[in-house]
Amino acid sequence: MEKHYDPLLKDTLFTEKLPNGLTVSVLHKPGYKSATGRAATHYGSIDAQFVDPNTGKEVHVPDGIAHFLEHKLFEKEWGNVSDRYSEFGAESNAYTTYTHTEYHFNTTQNFAECFDLLLDFVQNPWFTDESVAKEQGIIEQEIRMYLDDPGWRSNANLLEAMYVNHPVKIDIAGTVESIHKITKETLYLCHSTFYHPSNMVVFVAGDVDPDQVLSMVKASYGKKNYKPQAEIKRILPEEPPKVLEKRREQKLVVNQPLFRMGFKDHPTGLTGSDLLKQDLTTAVILDAICGRSTELYTRLYEAGLIDHRFGFEYNPEHTYGFSQFAGPTRDPDELEKRLLEGIEAARQKGLSEADFERAKKKTIGRLVSIMNDLDGAAYMYIDGFFKGIGLFDLIPTAQGLTLEAANQRLQAHFDPARAAVSVIVPK
Amino acid sequence: MTESFTRYSLAEGVNLHIQPTRKFKTTVIYVYFHLPLAPETVTSNALLPMVLARASADYPTTAELSRHLDELYGASFGIDVSKRGEVHSIVFRMEVASEQHIPGESGLLQRALETLAGIITRPALEGDGFKADYFRQEADNLKQTIEGLINNKTRYAMVRCNEAMCKGEPFALYRLGRVEDLPNITPQSLRQHHQQVLSTAPVDIFLIGDVECEAARELVQRTLELPAAGPQGRKMPATNIKREPGRPVQEVEDQLDVNQGVLVIGMRTGVTIKDDAEYFPMLVANGVLGGFPHSKLFQNVREKNSLAYVAYSAVETLKGAGYMYAGIEFENRTKCQEIMLQQLKELQEGKIEDDEFETTVASLVNDVLSAADNPGAMADLAVDRVFSGRDLTVEERVAAYKAVTKQQVAAVAQRFSIDTVYFLNKQGGGE
Numbered sequence: 001m002e003k004h005y006d007p008l009l010k011d012t013l014f015t016e017k018l019p020n021g022l023t024v025s026v027l028h029k030p031g032y033k034s035a036t037g038r039a040a041t042h043y044g045s046i047d048a049q050f051v052d053p054n055t056g057k058e059v060h061v062p063d064g065i066a067h068f069l070e071h072k073l074f075e076k077e078w079g080n081v082s083d084r085y086s087e088f089g090a091e092s093n094a095y096t097t098y099t100h101t102e103y104h105f106n107t108t109q110n111f112a113e114c115f116d117l118l119l120d121f122v123q124n125p126w127f128t129d130e131s132v133a134k135e136q137g138i139i140e141q142e143i144r145m146y147l148d149d150p151g152w153r154s155n156a157n158l159l160e161a162m163y164v165n166h167p168v169k170i171d172i173a174g175t176v177e178s179i180h181k182i183t184k185e186t187l188y189l190c191h192s193t194f195y196h197p198s199n200m201v202v203f204v205a206g207d208v209d210p211d212q213v214l215s216m217v218k219a220s221y222g223k224k225n226y227k228p229q230a231e232i233k234r235i236l237p238e239e240p241p242k243v244l245e246k247r248r249e250q251k252l253v254v255n256q257p258l259f260r261m262g263f264k265d266h267p268t269g270l271t272g273s274d275l276l277k278q279d280l281t282t283a284v285i286l287d288a289i290c291g292r293s294t295e296l297y298t299r300l301y302e303a304g305l306i307d308h309r310f311g312f313e314y315n316p317e318h319t320y321g322f323s324q325f326a327g328p329t330r331d332p333d334e335l336e337k338r339l340l341e342g343i344e345a346a347r348q349k350g351l352s353e354a355d356f357e358r359a360k361k362k363t364i365g366r367l368v369s370i371m372n373d374l375d376g377a378a379y380m381y382i383d384g385f386f387k388g389i390g391l392f393d394l395i396p397t398a399q400g401l402t403l404e405a406a407n408q409r410l411q412a413h414f415d416p417a418r419a420a421v422s423v424i425v426p427k
Numbered sequence: 428m429t430e431s432f433t434r435y436s437l438a439e440g441v442n443l444h445i446q447p448t449r450k451f452k453t454t455v456i457y458v459y460f461h462l463p464l465a466p467e468t469v470t471s472n473a474l475l476p477m478v479l480a481r482a483s484a485d486y487p488t489t490a491e492l493s494r495h496l497d498e499l500y501g502a503s504f505g506i507d508v509s510k511r512g513e514v515h516s517i518v519f520r521m522e523v524a525s526e527q528h529i530p531g532e533s534g535l536l537q538r539a540l541e542t543l544a545g546i547i548t549r550p551a552l553e554g555d556g557f558k559a560d561y562f563r564q565e566a567d568n569l570k571q572t573i574e575g576l577i578n579n580k581t582r583y584a585m586v587r588c589n590e591a592m593c594k595g596e597p598f599a600l601y602r603l604g605r606v607e608d609l610p611n612i613t614p615q616s617l618r619q620h621h622q623q624v625l626s627t628a629p630v631d632i633f634l635i636g637d638v639e640c641e642a643a644r645e646l647v648q649r650t651l652e653l654p655a656a657g658p659q660g661r662k663m664p665a666t667n668i669k670r671e672p673g674r675p676v677q678e679v680e681d682q683l684d685v686n687q688g689v690l691v692i693g694m695r696t697g698v699t700i701k702d703d704a705e706y707f708p709m710l711v712a713n714g715v716l717g718g719f720p721h722s723k724l725f726q727n728v729r730e731k732n733s734l735a736y737v738a739y740s741a742v743e744t745l746k747g748a749g750y751m752y753a754g755i756e757f758e759n760r761t762k763c764q765e766i767m768l769q770q771l772k773e774l775q776e777g778k779i780e781d782d783e784f785e786t787t788v789a790s791l792v793n794d795v796l797s798a799a800d801n802p803g804a805m806a807d808l809a810v811d812r813v814f815s816g817r818d819l820t821v822e823e824r825v826a827a828y829k830a831v832t833k834q835q836v837a838a839v840a841q842r843f844s845i846d847t848v849y850f851l852n853k854q855g856g857g858e
Contacts, residue, residue: 008528009452028524031450034797080730089789108796109789145754147686147735148580197663205577255574255682262488292493302560302610307568308477328575358497364501369453373801427684 001026001210006392013391014210020226021198023385024075024217027205031240035206036374037107037115038124042386043194043255045172046319051233052068053193058235061190062181062241064174065169067096068139069187072124073103081121090114098168099317100386104378111208112216119202119220121358127184128187136179146226150252151326152426154260158422161248161361162264165237166322196229197221201385205374241266243420251427258424259332261339263414265321272388273397275316280363280398281409282314282323287359289346290325294355296342305335318387323413332423343414350407364398431820432633432809435644440661443647444809446638449729453524454536454636455802458535458547458651459810463664464515464597469610470569470604471620474766476506476517477565477717478557478617483545489561495542501534502539504546510602511814512666512699512745518568519547519625522802525637536648537665538636544651548625556614557621558591566675573603575742580689580851581737585750588691591679594653596667598746626654629661629814635802636804643761645852668747670697675817679849682856688757697842706744706841707827708835712843714787715743715836716774721786723753723770732766745814749843757856764848771845777837784836788828795824 001014001024014026029035047068074081074094085092090107101187104120105114146152156171163169173179204213243264270278290296290312300306309328329335368375381391454567462472463599496502502523506740509516523539526532551558577583586691593599595808630653634643672695698709717724728738751767773779798804799821811819817829 004824008530010527018479018651029450032800051734080721082720083786086719088788089793091790106793106797108793119720132734136728139737141687141734141754141756142736144756199656242594252749253458253580253685254578256571258578274432288556291497293497295490298490303563304564307571309572328571328578358494362497365502365524365529368500368528369503369522386751413856 023080026210038203040102046167049235063178089388159249161420164244166239171218228332260326262324264418279316288355444630446635457633457816459631460517464513470608481561483550487551536571540650546787562614584689592693592847684854691849692751693796693847696749700744708839712840772838822824
C-alpha cells in the first residue's frame with residue numbers, strides 16, 4: 001500500500017486502489033484499543049434519477065430510497081447484522097447523507113470477524129416483500145419523529161426555500177408517501193448500480209496491520225466477480241442562481257422562534273483542492289464576521305437577538321453549496337435585518353488582517369482536534385474522499401489561505417439576492 | 428504508558444486526576460464542583476457558570492475572552508451542569524491543541540489553564556456583584572433554555588416522566604432549574620453564591636493529555652487558587668434512594684400538537700453504583716432489557732412489531748431510577764406499553780437467551796475498553812469512580828461484567844418496579 005506520513009498530525013495513512021476500482025485506506029493509530037471499519041458509497045438521497053448502466057435506460061426511483069436501502073442492508077436471510085455485531089462485542093451503525101451512504105462498526109475485540117462482516121453485508125443484499133413492508137413501518141416512525149424536530153424542520157424548510165429544482169430540497173428519508181412506493185426490485189437495482197466497488201471506499205482506523213486489511217478486502221471482493229462499470233450517469237435538473245422563495249415559515253410546538261438564513265452558492269461544480277479551499281475560506285469568513293469574538297456577534301447577543309445556541313456553517317458539495325446561520329431568537333425579523341446589515345458592512349469594508357488570521361488559527365486548531373478520535377477522522381476521510389479531498393490536505397490548505405482570496409469569496413458568496421430565510425414560529 | 432488516572436489531593440476535598448497520554452492531539456481539563464441538588468440553589472447553580480463564562484477580570488468582555496481563546500488555536504471552552512443522583516455538579520471544560528501538533532508554539536496548556544482559572548475564580552465584577560448586563564442577559568438566556576425544553580420532545584417526555592415519578596424529591600428538579608426562581612436572583616446574590624460554591628463544594632479536576640504528572644500537578648496547583656474550605660469542609664452531597672414507589676403505578680399524560688406520541692415508563696431500580704454486589708448485574712439487566720439494538724425492547728417494539736424507530740431503556744445509577752422509552756403512533760400506546768412490560772416481566776422471570784446475555788456482556792465490555800480512546804469517555808468513567816468510591820481499573824471492570832450470571836440479572840431485575848407511565852399525546856388525543 002502507498003504510505004503517507006503527516007509530520008504535523010504525526011499520523012500515517014496507507015492507501016491502495018484495487019483493479020475493480022475500490023479504494024482501501026488505513027489510518028494507523030498505534031496504542032488505540034478500538035478500531036473502526038467503514039464502507040461507503042458515493043450514493044445519497046439526491047441520486048434518485050440516473051441512467052441504469054446495464055440497460056442504458058433513464059430511471060427515476062422513489063425519494064428516500066438510498067436511506068431505505070441503508071436500513072435494509074442490515075437484514076439478512078440468516079438474521080440481523082447489528083445483532084451479529086453485538087455478539088462480537090462491537091457497535092455498528094450507518095448513515096445516509098444527501099451525497100453518500102456509510103456503514104461502520106467500532107470494536108475493541110474480534111476486529112477481523114467484524115471487518116469481514118462489514119465487507120460481506122454491504123455487498124450482499126437480501127430483500128423480500130415482507131421485509132420491505134416491515135421497514136416501511138419503522139421508517140415512517142423515523143420520518144414522524146423528525147416532523148416534531150424544530151431544528152430538522154427549519155433546515156428542511158430553508159432548503160425548500162433556497163432550491164428551485166435541486167433534489168437537496170427533498171428530505172433524505174423521503175416522505176411517508178414516497179417510501180411506500182419502494183419495492184424490492186428497485187432496491188436491487190439501486191444496489192447493483194451504486195454499490196459497485198468503483199463507486200465505493202473502504203476505510204479502517206486503529207492499531208491494525210494495513211497489509212492484513214488489504215488482503216481481507218481482496219479476498220472478500222474476490223468472491224464476487226465484479227464486471228467493470230462505467231461511471232454512473234446521475235441526472236440532476238438545472239438549478240437557477242436565484243432562490244425559490246425569500247422566506248418560509250412553519251408553526252410548531254416551540255417556546256420561541258427558530259431562525260435560519262442561508263446563502264446559496266452559484267455557480268457550483270468544484271471538486272478536490274478547489275472545493276476544499278472554498279470550504280475552508282468560507283468557514284474562516286463566517287467566523288471572522290460573526291464568530292463569538294466579533295462585534296457583530298456581541299451586538300446581536302447583547303441585544304438579546306441570539307444566545308449561546310447561535311451557530312453557522314458552510315455546506316460545500318460538488319453540485320450545491322450554501323452557508324447558513326441559525327439559532328432561537330425573540331425577533332426573527334430584527335435578527336434577519338441586523339445580520340444582513342452586518343454581513344453587508346463586512347463586504348463593504350473587507351475583512352481585517354487581524355480578524356482573518358485569528359479565525360484561521362482557530363480553524364487550524366479545530367481541524368487538529370477533529371482528528372482526535374477515530375470517528376472524527378473517519379468522517380473527515382469519507383466526506384472528503386467523494387469530493388476528491390485527502391485527509392492530510394486539510395491543515396496545509398488552511399495554513400495557505402489568503403486574505404485576498406477570502407475577501408473575493410466574501411463578495412461573491414454573500415450576495416443578499418441569493419439569501420433565503422426559514423422561521424419556525426411557536427404554535 | 429498505563430491507562431489510569433493518577434490522583435492527587437490538592438487540599439481537603441479538592442482532588443486532581445491526571446491521565447498522561449500522547450494518543451490525543453489535544454489536552455482536556457474538566458473542573459467539577461459538586462453541590463447538593465436542592466430547590467433553593469438549583470437555578471443559581473445553573474446560572475452561575477453561564478455568567479462566569481461571559482468574561483473574567485483578566486478578559487473583562489466576552490469578545491476579549493473569546494479572542495484570547497481563538498489565539499490559543501481555538502482552545503475550546505465550555506460549561507455544563509450535570510445531575511447525578513441528587514448531586515448537582517457545575518462543570519467547566521477546556522480543550523487545547525497539544526503543542527506537538529502546533530509548530531513553534533509553547534506554553535499553550537499553561538495559558539489555557541490560566542484562562543480557565545481566571546474564569547472560575549476571578550470574575551468580571553461591578554461593585555459586589557457580577558456585571559449587571561451580563562447577568563441580565565444570561566438570566567434571560569437561561570429562562571429561554573429552560574422553556575426551550577419543549578422543543579425537544581424526547582427530552583421533554585423524559586424530564587416530565589421523571590418529574591412526576593420523583594415529585595417531592597430533589598431528583599424531580601430539572602438540571603437547569605426553574606424559571607420562577609429567576610426574579611429572586613440578583614448579580615449580588617449570585618456572586619455570594621459563587622463564593623459559597625468556591626469554598627464549600629468538593630472539587631474534582633480531570634486532566635487528560637500529553638503531560639507529565641508531577642509537572643501538571645504543580646501547574647494546576649499554582650494556577651487554580653481556591654479559597655480555603657469553611658468550617659464544614661467540602662462534603663460530597665448525599666442522594667436519598669427510594670426502593671419502591673410506595674403507591675400504585677401512576678399514569679401521567681401531556682397533550683401537545685405533535686406528530687408522534689412518546690411513551691416513557693419510569694421505574695425504581697432500587698440499585699445504585701454503591702451496591703457492590705448488584706451494580707454490574709443491574710447494568711447487564713438494563714443491557715438485556717433495552718440498552719442495545721439486540722436488546723428485548725428494540726427487538727420486540729421495533730423489529731418484530733414495527734411500532735417505533737427508537738425504543739430503549741436506560742438507568743440512572745446514583746438515584747436508582749430507570750426508564751423505558753419509545754416514540755410511537757398515538758393509537759399504539761396500549762400495545763406498546765404491553766410489549767414493554769412483557770419484556771421487563773420476561774427479564775425478571777429469567778427468560779434470557781444465552782446469546783442475548785452473552786451479547787450484552789460483550790457489548791458492555793466493548794464500551795469499557797473503547798472509553799480509553801476518547802478523552803470525554805475517560806473523564807466520565809473517572810467521575811463514576813469518584814461517585815462509587817470504588818477504584819476499579821479497566822481490567823477489573825471487564826472482569827466484573829464477565830462474572831455476572833443470568834441468575835443475578837434476573838434477581839436484580841426483580842427489584843425494578845414500575846412507578847410512572849408517562850405519555851405525550853396529541854392535542855385532544857384519547858386512546
